[in-house]
Amino acid sequence: MVKTAKVKGKKRIKLAPYMLLIPWFIGMALFRVYPIIASFINSLYQFQPIRGTREFIGFDNYTRILFDFPHFWDSVRATLTYVLLGTPLVLIMAFFVAFILNFKLKGVNLFRTAYYIPSILGGNVAVAIVWSQVFGGNGPVNAVLSIFGVDPISWIQDEFFAPFTLIFLSAWQFGSVMLIFLAALQNVSPTLYEAASIDGAKKTRQLFSITLPLVTPVLLFNTVNVLLRHFQEFNSAYLITMRGPNRATDFLVILIYEYAFRRMQFGFALAMSMMLLLIIGILTLIVFITSKYWVHYSD
């Protein structure tokens, strides 16, 4: 009796993980693998939205994007400006605040929670509403500037400042990144600092020789995450600056959205989407390849 149960149990366990993964297999096939294949195939077609037909055109969508569609390059520039300024800003702010919170201060939990609120509200449309007024012509930001004698800035309508309005909104949501840094900092063994102070290392020296190297694996994780989040930013540019002014915030995801869902030119939109994937892929690859030189693994 006992024996058969055991054999039965063993057999079940061998199959068990696959059974448990059935939903996952279906999900990956239907919502991840199929979309990538379908994306590529359909990017070789031209869609006729009115007739609902499509026509094979080879790589024409791609050549048109590269050589005959300046809006694409405007969007590449807008996206990269946002990504390359926003990512470091979020990382630096998050690390700085985590570093201060890591000193054993009273009330750390309260601050931790308060700093996390913007991350939770994140892309909510209500936040976009508030942000567009905070940075509006007579809003509080300009009111602060006027105290320092600075003329009001049209944060939303000015080509130079509009991207910064959105970058600040992203920086405002640094909380979740900060929490991950903080957890890493709290894992650094205090004996390392004790040994360093006995050796006479100053606090700044300790920061650069002990703290920073030990959190680099988490820095890599955060960098890739924040980078991807910035590439995908849609709500703020769509709702606050409304892609303008003069396309300064017309991010690639919004251009793709327009061509796919407003103009129903799926082939063209998908070709742009493949280009976006390529750009993201190249940038993440650069981060990973260079990480060999700046990520420090302790074990």
Place this chain on the structure above:
Amino acid sequence: MQKRKISKTQINAAIRYVILIIVGFILIYPLLWMIGSSFKHNIDIFGNLNILPPAGRWTFEHFPNAWQLTSRNTMVFYYMNTLRFLIPQVVGQVISCTLAAYAIGRFEFPGKKIIFTIVMVTLLMPELAFRIPIFMLYRDLGLLDTFASLYIQNFFAVNSFFVFMIIQFMRTIPRELDEAAEIDGCGPLKTLIYILVPVLRPIIITVGLLTFMWGMNDFQGPLIFLRSPDNRVLSLALRMILQDYEVTHFGQMFAAAFMALIPTLAIFFACSRYFVEGVTQSGGKE
């Protein structure tokens, strides 16, 4: 000498507190300003930094107006519509991600490495890249403009972020626990439900809460998949008032934004522990 040293550490601590309080105030100010402005007359809102309305000039008229969010429907209607896709999203996400994480985190089987790699790679892929082909698929299946189009995916553990999060948490639970259950004759599913789920409770709650919050904030999904006014969810309705009210009804706009954020804020304050711990987990130890 001793005295000087103490005062120096005290000064350092004071500087840190000042920085933390200033940063915290700047972060929370936009929200306080939003709340305060929803009680102000329009002329009192701009051109100053005040959070509260001037003394004796409080007004409560914006709230009833904002409650009637659009000419067609009140806020309740949009909240209910939002819940109609949010609740299935949360349920599906929690169940499917726990199952997948259990299989990957607790079993040794051929192909496990590949599966874990796929989880990590899909972690790096932007959601939008999948949305166009899924839209075309749903269009062919007649699923457009249904709430199902927003939550079907959640039943298939496609969100690798959450699968990964649960795997990380599971690593901290000793394997002896499920081995003991196995010896007692529990099958894998029973082990999961009766032994692991009670221990996994905090991370499961985190996954549910984060799914809820992301769904609440999602604007792109409803914008793409929903069409008819009857299916309009809160984020879409709020976007309409952003366009319509802007001309004059500022107080009303702030009141609407405030009311739209109340549930999110309430849930956050009630469960902030789960959020903070969950995010800390996701960073991983390696």
